[in-house]
Amino acid sequence: MKIIACIKRVPTTDLQPRVAADGKSLDAAGVQYMTSFYDEIAVEEAIKQKEKHGGEVTVLTIGSAEASKEVREALAKGADKGVILVDNAWGGRDPLATAKTLAGKITELGADLVLLGRVGTDRDNASVGPMLAALLGWACVTDVVGLELGDGKGTARREADAGTETYAFALPAVITCQKDLNEPRYAGLKGIMAAKKKPLEESPCPPATSQVEIEKLALPPARKAGRIVGEGAAAVPALIDALRNEAKIL
């Protein structure tokens, strides 16, 4: 089984974001990066399915050359090879441009299964997976919490508002991963040492023509400081008064 896990290098979730001087991007100074949370689930699932069914896991990303850190992490956990399509402006791509580039590379590499996170933790678009499936003409199940693969086919479970849905599909397929699908492992020392010897290909990324452009980025307005009106039961009338007349929510 040939499995490709697509990952994205994103700012760490504890980032205190600042808008850069151009007003359209994040100030890169001091930003630390990590693999997008849901993409780690995709990598874990890819490795698990390989461990069960045999085959090979390729980790694919569009990003700057520094994304080798995140790709090596996936290799250390058990993926077999890495591919970085180098684009230093990866953060500015729209989902369709990303999906098109990925589709091109996936067609070239060939795969039975492509796994992605359900959403990137930087932009929250949740679009690349379904777009990629549409471009490839493959089956797609999103937000998957359970995945079983058989001979040329599979079933996937997803939690919908109304209950659990189980889908059957034929391979090749694109699956986007929800957090309950698995618990990502830690890379052990052995894996980290082995990852150094695994192939990591860097190739230039075909130019992206994004159809959507960021016009402006702004941080949410600062919240006003809270106020403690008093303590204990004696403070209740003051609190009710403040909620009724100041906050006007009672």
Add this chain to the structure above:
Amino acid sequence: MTQTTSSGFVRPLFSGRLESAALFPYPHQDAEAAETTEAIVATVAEWAAHAVDPAAIDHAKTIPASVVAGLKELGLFGLTIPEEYGGAGQGQVTYARVMQTVAHRCASTVTVLGAQLGIGMKALVLYGTSAQKAHWLPKLASGERIAAFALTEAGAGSDAAALATRAEPQPDGSWKLNGRKIWITNGGIANGFTVFARTPDPAKPGAKPSEWPISTFWVERERKGLTTGSPENKMGLCGSSTTDVALEDVVVPPEALIGPRGEGFKVALNVLNSGRHGLAACCIGQAQLARDLARAHAAERVQFGHPIEHFGMVQELLAGMDADLYAMEATTYLTAGLMDQKRETMLEAACCKMHATERLWQIANDALQVTGGTGFMREYAYERILRDARINMIFEGTNQVLRMMIAFQGLRSLQRGELVPASGAAHLEGVCSELEAERTTLEALVPRFAASCQLALRTHGERVRAAQFALHRLADMAAALFVSGAVLSRASASRARSTLDARELDLARLACRRAFKDFERAAHEEQQPDDELVARIASASTG
């Protein structure tokens, strides 16, 4: 001028020499090794943050099996074991970084690792034959088995050479061990023990057992007659297992002897020489934790209308923590790099341990002070950090014993003529121009230190080994010179890489000044010694 650097940086100081080549350039891992180290450290930090609950461990006085399993799955029990024996083959720099990282989360947890890698299996790695290593190391590397280091006995603490455990040769070549070790870290969880015991000297058949030389043995838990006691109830490191190890007619095969028969004391000292360096790295991790907590508190806590970080007396504490940490890192990673280059570091490692353990104690105390009454409350980490920090000044050589070692080793080299007093001025090569003032100060202190050494030798002659008041001062001076030298080397390396920013420069300057003050304090005591007063007061009975 052509001096070898084989004697390190600290020892030549006693002759008034600044051994630039022993400090410069500040060692750096090559890009590939650094990438591996960073990857390991990142995984370990993430794992520790999720899997280790230091407060719960302290409270339960035990480390949950899941944490030990995690260390095992990550492969950390084999971190420094050579790859050919199933380990990850990492050197001292990576080891120190990992120790620091785990210690930043939990002092008890890191002690399990330190007892395994730093001391427990170190004798096997350093002195084992390839057959012994092939036999025992793979299972230690995988974490299937855990190691402990059993030297201390009721009558043999600092004076480890006074140990009474015996190993008697049996007609079939095996050894029979009898004795009792106390306070053995990992005692309750270890499957293999490095045990030091007296063995008869075939050349001196009539000698009393107390005169027998010491040998080193690898004793597995399964050996009949080996038992471990119940866990000690300790002030700190509560999660770490500390127990007695009793040996009653324990028979081990001839292959259990590690290193040459009768050379065990040397084995123990060498294991401890490298082991105590890892302790310094642990101190950095715990000190960072205390500093981070105190800083956050000082920024948030408002009194008299200002966050308390606004007040000078709080700033003194906060800035001191940062400068001391800079110095602790400088000495520890300089020494780690030298260890990886197989350079002489016995006295440097002792200085690292002494300095880092005492600065951690100070930082933990200051962090609690910055936090006020909150810091005194058990629901916060400060008091635990303080309790955990205390032991570092005691085990793997008490800081008094290390001071004796540092000062006496240097003086003895002078006495023996291995070091010849320098005639000219001391010069340190390689310091960046931004730190010229600090370099000049350091250079001026070195001849003064050498003069103090000569004074001690003149005053005490052959009895200098027992002249502890003088040894104490000289060790403090030597350590201060080493600390400031390491700081200058570290900052100059940053300068060479163009990463020396204004803040790092400030830190380096303050770190040097604090070291110089330590020197001057000792120098002042030498000029106006309290020695006689102290001796009289201490020896008078208080009844």
